[in-house]
Amino acid sequence: MTQKNNRLIIQLKDVMRIYKVGIERIHALDGVSLDIWENEYVAIMGPSGSGKSTMMNVLGCLDRPTAGSYMLDEQDITTMSDAALARVRNERIGFVFQSFELLGRLSALKNVEIPLIYSRDGWWSRRKRAKQVLERVGLSDRVKHKPNQLSGGEKQRVAVARALICNPSILLADEPTGNLDSKTSDGILELFDQLHREGQTIIIVTHEESVACHAKRIIHMKDGRIHSDLPREQDPVINSVINNEARQEK
Amino acid sequence: MIALLRIPLAFFRLFYQSVYLALGQIWTNKTRSILTTIGIVIGVASVTAVIAALTGLKTKILTQVETFGTNTIFVYPSRPNTGPLRNASWWSIRFLPEHLDGLLENCPDVSRLSRMAHVGRHTIRAGEKSVENVNVTGIEHSYHEIEHRPILTGRTFSVIDDEQVRQVCLIDPKLRDKLRLDRDCIGQVIRIGHQAFSVVGVIEQRPEMRFGEGGEEYYEVFIPFKTAFKLQEPWIGAYAASKDAAVLEEAQAEIKFFLRRIRNIKVGEPDTFRVESLKSALETFNQIALVVTMVAGGIVGISLLVGGVGIMNIMLVSVSERTREIGLRKAVGAKKSAILTQFLIESVVLCFIGGLVGVGFGQLLTMAIANIPKVELDLAYIPLWAIAISFGFAGSVGIFFGMFPAIKAARLDPIEALRHE
Numbered sequence: 075m076t077q078k079n080n081r082l083i084i085q086l087k088d089v090m091r092i093y094k095v096g097i098e099r100i101h102a103l104d105g106v107s108l109d110i111w112e113n114e115y116v117a118i119m120g121p122s123g124s125g126k127s128t129m130m131n132v133l134g135c136l137d138r139p140t141a142g143s144y145m146l147d148e149q150d151i152t153t154m155s156d157a158a159l160a161r162v163r164n165e166r167i168g169f170v171f172q173s174f175e176l177l178g179r180l181s182a183l184k185n186v187e188i189p190l191i192y193s194r195d196g197w198w199s200r201r202k203r204a205k206q207v208l209e210r211v212g213l214s215d216r217v218k219h220k221p222n223q224l225s226g227g228e229k230q231r232v233a234v235a236r237a238l239i240c241n242p243s244i245l246l247a248d249e250p251t252g253n254l255d256s257k258t259s260d261g262i263l264e265l266f267d268q269l270h271r272e273g274q275t276i277i278i279v280t281h282e283e284s285v286a287c288h289a290k291r292i293i294h295m296k297d298g299r300i301h302s303d304l305p306r307e308q309d310p311v312i313n314s315v316i317n318n319e320a321r322q323e324k
Numbered sequence: 325m326i327a328l329l330r331i332p333l334a335f336f337r338l339f340y341q342s343v344y345l346a347l348g349q350i351w352t353n354k355t356r357s358i359l360t361t362i363g364i365v366i367g368v369a370s371v372t373a374v375i376a377a378l379t380g381l382k383t384k385i386l387t388q389v390e391t392f393g394t395n396t397i398f399v400y401p402s403r404p405n406t407g408p409l410r411n412a413s414w415w416s417i418r419f420l421p422e423h424l425d426g427l428l429e430n431c432p433d434v435s436r437l438s439r440m441a442h443v444g445r446h447t448i449r450a451g452e453k454s455v456e457n458v459n460v461t462g463i464e465h466s467y468h469e470i471e472h473r474p475i476l477t478g479r480t481f482s483v484i485d486d487e488q489v490r491q492v493c494l495i496d497p498k499l500r501d502k503l504r505l506d507r508d509c510i511g512q513v514i515r516i517g518h519q520a521f522s523v524v525g526v527i528e529q530r531p532e533m534r535f536g537e538g539g540e541e542y543y544e545v546f547i548p549f550k551t552a553f554k555l556q557e558p559w560i561g562a563y564a565a566s567k568d569a570a571v572l573e574e575a576q577a578e579i580k581f582f583l584r585r586i587r588n589i590k591v592g593e594p595d596t597f598r599v600e601s602l603k604s605a606l607e608t609f610n611q612i613a614l615v616v617t618m619v620a621g622g623i624v625g626i627s628l629l630v631g632g633v634g635i636m637n638i639m640l641v642s643v644s645e646r647t648r649e650i651g652l653r654k655a656v657g658a659k660k661s662a663i664l665t666q667f668l669i670e671s672v673v674l675c676f677i678g679g680l681v682g683v684g685f686g687q688l689l690t691m692a693i694a695n696i697p698k699v700e701l702d703l704a705y706i707p708l709w710a711i712a713i714s715f716g717f718a719g720s721v722g723i724f725f726g727m728f729p730a731i732k733a734a735r736l737d738p739i740e741a742l743r744h745e
Contacts, residue, residue: 136654136655136739157659160654160660163656164656164657171742175742177652179348179349179352180348188653189657191341192653192656192658192662193657197337236656240657
């Protein structure tokens with residue numbers, strides 16, 4: 075499981091996230107410990123209410139743990155100010171959302187540039203870097219197009235380009251194929267595979283086995299805890315799906 | 325060094341980016357932006373137009389003061405505003421010629437005095453030609469120095485003209501030309517009413533821009549003070565000059581004191597006359613201008629307030645429409661301050677555009693005002709400081725009313741915002 079030759083990127087220790095709803099206390103995360111190493115490709119799975127969204131928010135530094143500690147790139151996230159967290163999100167995390175979250179009035183290029191607007195050093199080279207990263211996701215001919223002139227798959231590629239522009243430590247994708255048909259989904263997942271081969275650390279949050287089976291490590295969540303954490307080859311759920319598909323093909 | 329440069333650079337970056345985004349946003353919502361800024365446009369347009377009108381009036385009055393001298397004093401009877409004499413007949417408070425005797429000797433700061441006998445407007449004839457509505461005034465010798473209006477040809481009135489009540493007159497060049505008199509018209513005869521007067525001199529034309537009578541043709545005939553009584557009972561006043569401009573107010577006070585004694589006005593009773601100078605007229609004007617400015621300012625304040633509420637409303641709509649955008653921006657690393665700046669600058673830019681259009685409309689209004697005939701506003705113009713004030717106000721409205729929506733946007737939780745439908 076441990077990959078000694080790679081850097082430790084994420085280290086969660088006994089992380090709790092407790093919401094108060096009225097007098098009730100909801101343990102969205104109930105003591106989660108997790109290590110993720112550089113260039114891992116992880117899928118976090120679980121039914122709704124299992125805590126995977128909260129997990130994604132905490133990993134993405136959008137939310138702070140109520141208790142426990144979270145080290146990202148050897149930095150303690152738990153005690154950071156809002157402004158420092160914003161900077162961490164800007165420099166170390168690339169988000170890909172289910173509904174793309176592109177700004178309709180901006181061109182693909184301008185959309186990709188957005189994170190660099192808030193970056194200290196990237197601002198001056200934003201145009202050049204946005205073009206490079208659009209080329210990397212295979213959209214160099216769609217630079218000037220606005221989101222409504224792009225197909226769903228192209229939109230998600232723009233979103234991936236936007237996530238990559240700051241060279242993040244982790245690419246965090248929340249149901250990245252949830253709004254796409256199966257064929258375009260395959261395209262996006264191939265893009266993720268390619269990024270993984272290029273050395274990108276990727277975490278996908280999904281409930282679809284067909285998406286999760288691209289990852290190398292599968293984490294199942296249940297009731298705010300990690301239910302299982304195994305390499306893909308050993309994961310029973312994924313294996314049964316793959317076996318089913320193989321049987322159908324016969 | 326680089327670290328020192330970083331702060332202004334970061335500020336510039338944020339500012340540039342926010343203005344860029346704001347203009348894009350305003351351009352996307354053109355109709356809405358136009359409707360929103362109407363309040364600001366009206367406010368700024370009216371304040372600039374009012375200031376322009378007042379500035380024009382002031383310029384006119386100042387020009388007047390310069391042409392007529394800063395030490396000229398006008399004395400004329402006037403009903404007081406209070407006391408038993410406030411309804412007195414004009415006849416009872418009129419000046420008699422002897423009221424002004426001895427004034428020069430008793431008022432050390434007054435250097436010259438000319439009693440004035442206004443006999444109203446008459447029709448002047450010379451041969452077949454006639455001119456109606458010519459102002460006829462009886463004057464004394466000092467008039468020329470007090471009003472800075474020398475004789476162009478011929479002579480002034482002599483003491484003998486006055487003492488012997490001679491029927492002689494001075495006319496202005498325009499009247500001479502209108503009556504088709506010779507260029508050197510000395511000795512020619514004109515008729516005022518039914519009486520014949522011989523012209524002894526041509527007096528310099530009075531300056532064009534005189535406050536109070538705009539545009540219409542204006543001709544003057546001057547006759548010796550005592551001769552005026554032959555035409556009709558004149559309305560008597562006086563023009564005086566102080567030794568210099570610095571002692572103008574002292575001279576006015578001395579004249580007042582002297583006249584109160586001569587006219588037997590008891591202590592505590594109000595004056596039955598006025599001793600005015602263009603300087604005091606200027607002060608009166610300044611007071612009126614201040615009141616007008618304050619009233620206009622109040623109206624403008626209300627319209628800016630209404631405009632500001634409109635801006636706030638539209639910014640709140642904008643924040644709620646763009647909740648997901650705000651969530652996205654925060655997720656990719658926008659700090660609170662960046663979101664705050666973005667929305668604040670958007671509302672300020674909106675107000676500035678309103679201000680710009682407002683100044684444009686104000687200029688049009690000013691041009692319209694300046695072209696109304698006979699209203700003395702032909703010199704109206706918008707001074708640079710008024711434009712600065714307008715933009716200052718517009719900007720303040722933007723900051724003040726944009727602050728609440730901007731804070732609201734900055735405080736949004738990114739997780740909630742991204743979940744917003």
